Amino acid sequence: MADVLLSVEGLTRRFDVSKPWLNRVIEREGKQFLTATEDVGFEIKRGETFALVGESGSGKSTIAKMIVGLLEPSAGVIKFDGQEMDFASGAAMRTLRRRFQMIFQDPFASLNPRWRVEDIIAEPIHTFGLLRGAEISNEVGRLLDLVGLSAADGTKFPHEFSGGQRQRIAIARALSSKPEFIVCDEPTSALDVSVQAQILNLMRDLQDEFGLTYLLISHDLSVVRHMAKRIGVLYLGRLVEVAESKRLFTDPQHPYTRMLLDAVPDLALSGRRRMPVTGEIPNPINPPSGCTFHPRCPKVMDICRREVPRITTTATGTAECHLLTTEDAT
Amino acid sequence: MKPPILSVRDLVVEFPTRRGTLRALDHVSFDIAEGEVLGMVGESGAGKSLTGAAIIGLLEPPGRVASGEIWLRGERIDNLPREKMRRIRGRRIGMVFQDPLTSLNPLYTVAEQLIETIRTHMDVSEKEARKRAVALLDRVGIPAAARRIDDYPHHFSGGMRQRVVIALALCAEPELVIADEPTTALDVSVQAQIIDVLKEICAERGASVMLITHDMGVIAETADRVAVLYAGRLAEIGPVRDVIQAAEHPYTAGLMGSIPTLTQTAERLTQIPGSMPRLNAIPQGCAFNPRCTKAFDRCFRDQPDLIPRADGRQVACWLYETAKSEVSNG
Amino acid sequence: MAAFILRRLAQSVIVMLTVALVAFALFRFVGDPIASMVGQETTLAERAELRTALGLDEPFLVQFGNFVARAVTGDFGISYRLQQPVMELIMSRLPATLELAMVSGILAFAFGVGFGVYTALRRGGWASSTIMTVSLIGVSLPTFLIGVLLIWVFAVELQWLPSFGRGDTVYIGDWWRTGLLTESGRASLILPAITLGLYQMTLIMRLVRAEMLEVLRTDYIKFARARGLSNRAVNFGHALKNTLVPVITITGLQLGSIIAFSIITETVFQWPGVGALFINSVRFVDVPVMAAYLMLIALVFVVINLIVDLLYYAVDPRLRVDRANARH
Amino acid sequence: MSDIIKKPEPGRVARAWDSDIAYSFRKSPLAIVAAGVSLLIILAAIFAPWIAPHDPFNPASLNLMDGFTPPMEPNQFTGNTYWLGTDNQGRDVFSTILYGARISLFVGFMAVAFAMVLGITLGLIAGYRGGWIDSLLMRVADVQLTFPSILLALLIFGVARGFIPPAYREAMAIWVLIVAIGLSEWVQYARVVRGATMVEKSKEYVQAARVIGAHPAKILIRHILPNVMGPVLVIATIGLALAIIAEATLSFLGVGVPSTQPSLGTLIRIGQGFLFSGEWWILLFPSLTLLALALSVNLLGDWLRDALNPRLR
Amino acid sequence: AVTLTGVMASAETVRWARVADALTLDPHSQNEGPTHTLNHHIYETLVGRAVDGSLTEGLATEWGISEDDENVWVFQIREGVTFHDGTPMTAEDVVFSLDRARTPPSGMAALHAAVEEVTAVDDTTVHVRMSGPAPLYVQNLTNTFIMSKAWAEENGVETAPNFAAGEEAYSVRNTNGTGPYVMVERDPEVRTVLQAFDGHWADAPEVTEVIYTTISEAATRVAALLSGEVDIVQDVPVQDIARLEQTDGVRVVRGPENRNIFFSYDMSSETLASSDADDNPFAKPEVREAMSLAIDRNAIRQVVMRGESQPSAAPLPPFVNGWTEEMDAFGDPDLERAAELMAEAGYPDGFSVQLDCPNDRYLNDESICQALVGMLARIDIRVDLNAQTRSLHFPLIENWETDFYLLGWGVPTFDSQYVFDFLVHTREGSYGSFNGSRYSNPDLDAKIQSLSTMTDLEARDAMIAEIWEEVMEERIFLNVHNQVLAYAMRDDINLDVHPENQPRMTTVTFD
């Protein structure tokens, strides 16, 4: 069952961050756009975990939001199970919505503090009209059980739970509409490592049990490596490299991927010498010309400053880098 | 052997609440030697920040040091009058907080904040202070420091601000720097840079560092020794390599196993069941006993003290109690 | 910056026009000016004649148009009641109101900020509780009653201070008549200023306290303490300055409402300012004066808003013009 | 959800008693006294018809000759004795205070409710939708702020007098007052709610609801509203005190409830005329009542503000 | 110089406060009490009004209807009078002033409506030709001031100020009269300072300087007197009179005012807008009688007015021509009889109606209305009280928009005709503008109109009595009382109450 569940093509999202009209007139400025993601394309197969990594502001959440319908893309196509997402049609979106869900980063903000846990978990059931009456509370109890809490916890309020438990509640809510696809936007980055391990294990177990498909978003390379089959690396809104999980770490193609890997603290104390990381992410409103990574790239070439690299197929997947297309670069 | 720069003895921090007194730190003892970087790890709420705050005398009421002693270079500082303690702060103990975005007063330029701090502690002219400030900014890696010093904090990016914060903590040349999660809010690529700067400068000036973090990787790369806190109690202290590679306390061992790494291949992460108890629900005996797979009856009865081990390691676990102390206790 | 000012100005014009329109629309319901302009012997025909002469029988929009057209040239016509040019009347009364507003504003600000800071720093102490409670009396009794009580105690019983009026005044320049330079003028100012300022003081005090408590919990205050800065520097240099950013905004608006609230104080103390003028005009349906007064209030607010924004601009380097964040 | 709410909850009272806010209340003597006083006045006002010895709003029951009876002294003409004396119309001051408090509280509560409903609705919409609706509403709020509240109330009162047919003016006066005071207060609520809504709407629980396609109205009412009510409650409490005082102030300017059915403010305005003539009780008792009411409500508001601020606990 | 120092030596300043300021200093612009009161100190009239209501000499030393022509009034002008600017006053100035006063937009025009022509026969004689016999015309002159023609022409104020012109007239803030005081400083509604005019024809007053201030709040006004900041307070709230009398250092003087307070009602319309009755209850004589039996005037006097009023049943003060004692008399309230009458009229369960009442015009106006509400409630007339400011109240009467209202009426001419013209005559032309009862009786109208040209004063008085009989019979007015004036002052000051509430500082003496 390796068919494609979700495919994304040319996904672009710009935010209008212009100053007010009058300022623009006086200061003789044009409109300003922040390109959060640009021309992103990838596919996720049924039952697999696809991960997106990237630093803060690289556009991970923007992609996630577009996929679950919270944001409308400026350009590009999102196809879910072969069906194109149509933001204009409420009815079509509604039937699609049942099939995907999202888990958020902040377990403290993702549960309404004024609602009881059972109401939180039951909300999708109510909204989609899946069950009624006593069935609902049975189902809620079952879901709580499933994520490792007890049915009795349903009458409590979120503040009575720890962060890890809350994330379990969030997962239970996401599962309550029986989705096939779950977008997880940094599901563990607010959690402690010991709890993170529980949640990651739980996610895996659920995937095995229900054949779920995950889009996992994280900035933590080791989490991504542990969870994902394939990984996409984002830099300034562009997908600079997509590769098989294991191979990305052993054989990174894009210099940025390499740099990211080098920046990860070495817990194993292997004493490997790393390439020192330089610079910071540029302002996405005025991204550098050509390859946006060029100001920080240790292997920068002239062409990098001028031209945006095209997608190239590599040994491990795809990447966007002039090094890979220019023969004499290495 | 030189006396340690900082010596914490049986530190107990309590919060009197209406439901009884919460003991947030329970007989925590450790030393930091001259020039040493002591890592302090633990899950959220373990008491890492409180330890730092207690040392620098900035516990927020109603929190208070209930007992124990804090010695700075042989001088007891936990019972100093306020004004004396204030002179120590910044001058002899510097502090770096987690969030660089909120640690700087948005209404003052970087220069104003630096000069104010320098002149609070050192009898230098405004001009001299400014010169020092520029030099310091330069040292922490802010490009064009002489020009940028007159900018306001919001003109700097997150990574740059954290450098400013480090400069502020170091500007009166303290002997000890307490860094409370200095990189948690930053991206991996920047995190590495900041840690490097902090380490280098402290080494340069011979300052000792107490590095608080929950990121084992950072500790592994940076610290000489590491102290593991659990529920307000020290679980284990020892040289970094020993603790990471051969943890003795079951909690530390579990913790290490639950961290996904770039090299490990296991399908599932080791998982410590449950979560750290809240302060009002710390079980009798060893605080870790409900989650410990090796717990035996004594663990449920008595609270273990730090037990000295080989190589200067200490572990608070009944598993490692020598017959001798058993005898003396019995 | 230029854009900001331009936008403010444009907004101000709209505000002024709206106020004018609303005010003008409302006047038609306040009463019939003719009734109070003529004696009881005047015949109905004569009344109708006067109404026509004054243009009161024209369609509302025509009247409004005429009003705006003349108002932009600074001509608000002649007071129906006092038969003087409205502009002159208002300008001669304005200094009294502004002096009263300024002094009570300054009192309110000084004590409000002082008490606010004190109660924030000493939260829970009995002195702060007392200050908090006592100051609440300022907002728990209607202004007019406070004024009358002050008169009773300090003017009638103790005979320390005058009960009404502005005392002796002297001219500064051509038209600004001040009571601040004479002894009786200053004495006369005390009771009205307290009456007017009490309410604002309480508001400012509460605001400063709340804001200060908020600021005192911020990371940069903790960091400032961790750097060993003195309490003074932390509390006043860092915390207070940050507190003032939003406080300035609110206080600016308070100043405007002080001017509006002076209606009551001026009536109670027979203070010869624009507020009392307005209230008398309302009774007499002196439409030109009412209209001009409302325009003046709108102008004052607009100007204060502008100044506050500029001040905000000056104090807060983040140049957050969007004050919505600063107000609560 | 309804079925869940209906479940019997044995520990509800106990749990409420145990909550942080209840605890902070128990620990604050000022708040307890303030709550006691407010409650006393509010109950006395509600049950005025049963408590009050006389009905001052029934003109037929008044005897003009009872006027100006001092407290606890027999009237020189009629020989009647009144606990707190009588006013210039022969109304028993005690009863009139009770009935007056009823009017004041009614005006206060309704004005606050009106301002709240208006402010919260507009604030929620502005905060949630953003864009031009937000800009428009906030500009309107600016203009509204530009217009001093007393002036606004004065003018609204004037207009209403013009619009409402004479026969209904009397009956409508109180509603006009409510609208006038309410209209001058809604901006505060709108601003606070708008700000809080903008914060809440970006929180992930709202996004979670949006992901499942919940209707915006439902999100606003069921999700966001309960979470922005904290500060609103604080403003409302203080706003109640302000509205009661505003009503009193307006009565001084001659716009207010009819003097045949006086509110506390109207009573004070009437009593103020007798400050120098020796009938101190007509001013004193209503003023004390108003002071006690406004002060205690204000104190409660202050306490609530601190108690609801999690950072101050 | 010697006299000057003499004056300085005995210089007495009086600080005088009252509720409202003069609206203007133009002598003819406004026919309004406070304006006239202040202007009487600066300007003078041909004839004056004494404290007892009788006419006194002013700038005219003699006056009377011409023996040759009953349509002409002859005035003998006082000699040796100079204006404040030093120019002498002549008959020309009188002619000019009367012409100015009778030409719109003068506020005094209505009082001179019957004047056809004013001429100066010689330097000291002025003839005023009326359109017909006008035996009472001289009564209309007590507030018509004489100003300088030359000064008026010089300053472009030949006519009274015109509101519509949109410019301030010179005469609004500048004066040149012949009066006993010269205006030296004026800040409208704040402070006006008058200095004795040493060129005045009469004896120098004891008060050489008058500082006139406005204090509109009653409590503040009283406080200012108590704290010694003012010497004379003119509008003393009735409730404070008794207390002030007992205060050391304060004296209160009282006197009847030429102002009568009464209720009236729409007695002609088919139905009442504000009533739940199907017809117009006020049209029923029984109802009107019942109301007059229900009102307890003594209680109003005792409690509402604190004893400071003259209860009366007739809508005119005693010193007005036409008043009789029996008109004024009233019996005790009789609720039983009133209830019977109500039942007879067909309202055994009463009816409801709205009472319109000013709340800032007369002494305790709102309280009086409130008291009436209570009294009528006892005969089941359920009254809604609508009390509002004067500028909203009076148009209701003028526009016939009220069913039931309170009105106060002064009679500046001291003659009943004034009452009939405005309150009784059918509303038409210049008649009946305050006839809110909509009462219309052509017979009576004819009689009223005939009054103005009757020169036989006896016959005229008989006619007046006849009219009054009819009016009282019809109960057009439900009268309450005549107002009593009270002035409070420092106890070494003597000042009598003026019936038109126009005290003169020239009459002030010191103990």
Ligand SMILES: Nc1ncnc2c1ncn2[C@@H]1O[C@H](COP(=O)(O)OP(=O)(O)OP(=O)(O)O)[C@@H](O)[C@H]1O
């Ligand atoms: N509503 C918005 N308006 C304007 N800019 C936006 C908006 N939402 C996101 N952005 C910008 O788009 C870029 C990508 O944001 P996004 O939230 O997708 O990043 P991210 O990779 O999820 O980062 P993080 O790790 O911090 O969550 C950022 O520069 C961000 O500032």
Ligand SMILES: Nc1ncnc2c1ncn2[C@@H]1O[C@H](COP(=O)(O)OP(=O)(O)OP(=O)(O)O)[C@@H](O)[C@H]1O
């Ligand atoms: N004011 C307080 N009242 C009660 N308990 C408190 C208070 N402040 C802190 N604590 C408790 O003290 C314990 C230690 O807190 P501390 O901030 O030191 O944790 P930490 O290890 O720094 O965690 P983190 O990684 O989240 O920063 C926590 O359980 C916390 O709940």
Ligand SMILES: [Mg+2]
């Ligand atoms: Mg994100």
Ligand SMILES: [Mg+2]
């Ligand atoms: Mg911490």
Ligand code: NI
């Ligand atoms: Ni605030």
